Amino acid sequence: MRDRKKRIIKKIFILFLIVNLLILMQSMVCSKEITVSKKYNNDTPGWMNTSFNSIQKAVDNAEENDEIIISNETFYENILVNKTLTIKGEKNNTIIDGRMFDDVICISSKNTNINNLTITNSSSSSNTGGINIQGDNVTIKDCIIKNNPWSGIRTGYKIKNSMIKNNIIYDNGYGIFFNYQNDNSYIYQNQIYGNIWDGIYADKSSNLTIYNNTIYENGDDGIGIQNSHDVIVFENIFDSNLENGIYIYFSDVNILENNISNNEDSAVFLRNADDNNINKNTIIQNQKGITLILDSSNNQIHENTIKNNNIGIYDETTKNNNYDDNIFILNNQDVVTGETNEVPGFEIIISIFSIIICFYIIRKNR
Numbered sequence: 001m002r003d004r005k006k007r008i009i010k011k012i013f014i015l016f017l018i019v020n021l022l023i024l025m026q027s028m029v030c031s032k033e034i035t036v037s038k039k040y041n042n043d044t045p046g047w048m049n050t051s052f053n054s055i056q057k058a059v060d061n062a063e064e065n066d067e068i069i070i071s072n073e074t075f076y077e078n079i080l081v082n083k084t085l086t087i088k089g090e091k092n093n094t095i096i097d098g099r100m101f102d103d104v105i106c107i108s109s110k111n112t113n114i115n116n117l118t119i120t121n122s123s124s125s126s127n128t129g130g131i132n133i134q135g136d137n138v139t140i141k142d143c144i145i146k147n148n149p150w151s152g153i154r155t156g157y158k159i160k161n162s163m164i165k166n167n168i169i170y171d172n173g174y175g176i177f178f179n180y181q182n183d184n185s186y187i188y189q190n191q192i193y194g195n196i197w198d199g200i201y202a203d204k205s206s207n208l209t210i211y212n213n214t215i216y217e218n219g220d221d222g223i224g225i226q227n228s229h230d231v232i233v234f235e236n237i238f239d240s241n242l243e244n245g246i247y248i249y250f251s252d253v254n255i256l257e258n259n260i261s262n263n264e265d266s267a268v269f270l271r272n273a274d275d276n277n278i279n280k281n282t283i284i285q286n287q288k289g290i291t292l293i294l295d296s297s298n299n300q301i302h303e304n305t306i307k308n309n310n311i312g313i314y315d316e317t318t319k320n321n322n323y324d325d326n327i328f329i330l331n332n333q334d335v336v337t338g339e340t341n342e343v344p345g346f347e348i349i350i351s352i353f354s355i356i357i358c359f360y361i362i363r364k365n366r
Contacts, residue, residue, distance in 0.1 A: 034058050037071040055079050055096065059087075070094045070117070079105045081112055088115035092144050098122045103132040104148070111137045122148040129154035129177065139163040146170050151177035152195070160184050170194040175218065178202040186211070193217045198224040199241070206230050216240050221247040222263070233258060244269040245286070252276055260284075266291040267309075274298050283307070288314045289331070292321055301326065311336050 032050065040053040052058040055077050058068050067086040072093035078101055081087065095118040098104035104122045105114065112135060119130040130148035131140055134156040145152040145167055152172035155162060157180040165188045169175045175192040178185065182205040192199040192215045199218040202208055205228040215222040216239040223238075224247045225231055231253040238245035238260040245260040245267045246253075252275045260267035261284040268278055269291045278301045283289040289306040290313045292299060297319035306312040307329040315321055315337045328334040 031063055032066045034062055034066055034068045035071070036068060036075075038073050038075070039071075055087075059083070059085065078102050081105065081107045081109055083109050084111045085109070086113040086115070087117070088113070089117040092116055092118050092142070094118065095120065098130070098148075100124065100149075103128050104130045106132040106134060107138050108134045110135045113139045113141065114143060115139075115141050116143065118144040118146070119152075120145075120147045122150065124149035126150055127154065130172065132156070133159055133162055136160045137162075139165065140167060141165045143167045146172065148172045150174070153177070154179070155182050155185075156180060158183070162186070163188070165189055167191075169199075173197055174201050175199040175215075176201070178205050178208065180204060181206070183207055185209070188212060190214075192222075195219065198222070198247075200224070202226070202228055202231070204228060208232070209234070211235060213237070214239075215245075218242065221245070221269075222260075223247065225249070225251045225253055227251060228253075232256070238263065238267070244291075247271075248273040248276060254279075256280055258282070261286065263287075266314075269293075270296040270299060272296060276300070279303055281305070283309065283312075285309065287311070290314070290323075292317050292319075295319055297321065303327075305329070306331060306334075 034050050036052050036055050036058045038053050040051050044051045055070060055075055056079055059081055062085055064084045070089045072090045074095040074097055076097050076099050078098050096104050098121045100121050100123055102123050104119045122128050122130050129151040130145045131153045136159060140153060151174040152169045153164060154177040160183045162185040167190045169190055169192045172195045174197050175195040184207040187210045190213045192213060195218045197220040199215040200223045203226045208231045210233045212235050214237045218241045221243045222241040222245045226249040228251040233253060233255045234257060236258045240262045242264050244265045245263045246255060247269045249271045251273055255268060255278045258281045260281060263286045266288040267283040267286045272294045273296045276299045281304045283304055283306045285308045288311045289309040290301060292315045296317050299321045301323035302325045305327045309331045312328050312331040312334040313323055
């Protein structure tokens with residue numbers, strides 16, 4: 001167990017170093033600094049060369065590895081970034097408002113950085129986002145991402161090496177929506193709250209690390225992970241999500257050293273999920289601490305502190321799950337096991353139906 005934890009921490013550390021090295025290398029090769037302000041005009045030095053009054057015009061006229069700095073104003077634009085750039089605002093007071101049209105920012109290029117922006121009001125159409133990542137090695141850092149009806153941040157098909165760090169993501173549909181075989185991405189130190197559905201949703205993703213985030217008061221699950229593998233959920237805080245803290249479906253996930261409390265259903269909910277490791281978490285005041293249903297098997301659940309829940313562990317599978325060495329404190333029931341029927345009171349319904357049939361036969365034969 002200890003060796004596994006060391007390997008996971010080593011993997012997180014190496015990934016963090018690689019991503020930050022890439023960012024540093026990009027900053028060293030920036031060829032030109034471009035500024036954007038709505039106040040600029042023909043009399044501004046560098047007009048239409050290094051000075052623009054539109055973000056999209058600045059992007060269109062920039063060269064690879066340029067840096068675009070945007071003033072503290074509100075810009076009503078939808079931006080397409082199709083070259084390697086660093087685009088940053090001034091301390092989140094730079095607002096890009098998509099006016100409810102399409103994505104606010106769509107990134108089709110590789111090695112692009114988006115920093116210190118407030119991103120709001122993308123389209124309400126499905127599969128749009130405040131920021132739509134369609135290129136590899138994209139970093140979103142120190143942004144406020146809010147009021148985007150479908151998703152705050154979303155990724156496209158087979159996107160690799162996304163890094164989402166130190167953002168505030170709230171009042172969106174999904175906070176972060178990873179789909180279509182996203183690989184080797186890193187979600188680190190974000191505040192994700194008040195979104196309509198999941199704070200983070202990941203489908204068909206691999207080698208995903210979710211580390212040191214605060215995820216709370218989302219309208220569905222804190223994190224929903226489906227059809228994914230080699231996922232690490234490590235040292236996060238989950239609180240008061242309206243369904244589950246963490247929901248796992250047909251996936252294998254390492255859930256380690258998280259604080260998971262006050263979620264309406266379960267802290268961790270496993271459905272048809274095999275070979276998960278749930279270790280050293282603190283699980284407090286949920287309806288259920290850990291739930292395992294529908295053939296979830298071979299899950300290792302160890303050294304968790306499970307306290308003040310209605311049910312500590314609810315396992316209806318009887319499928320070789322191992323939950324030794326946990327600490328149970330003041331739960332109404334520590335462990336509930338055994339298969340249950342899909343319909344509540346099934347046996348009672350069958351009995352009543354049988355009695356009715358018997359009365360009918362007796363009455364008919366009189």
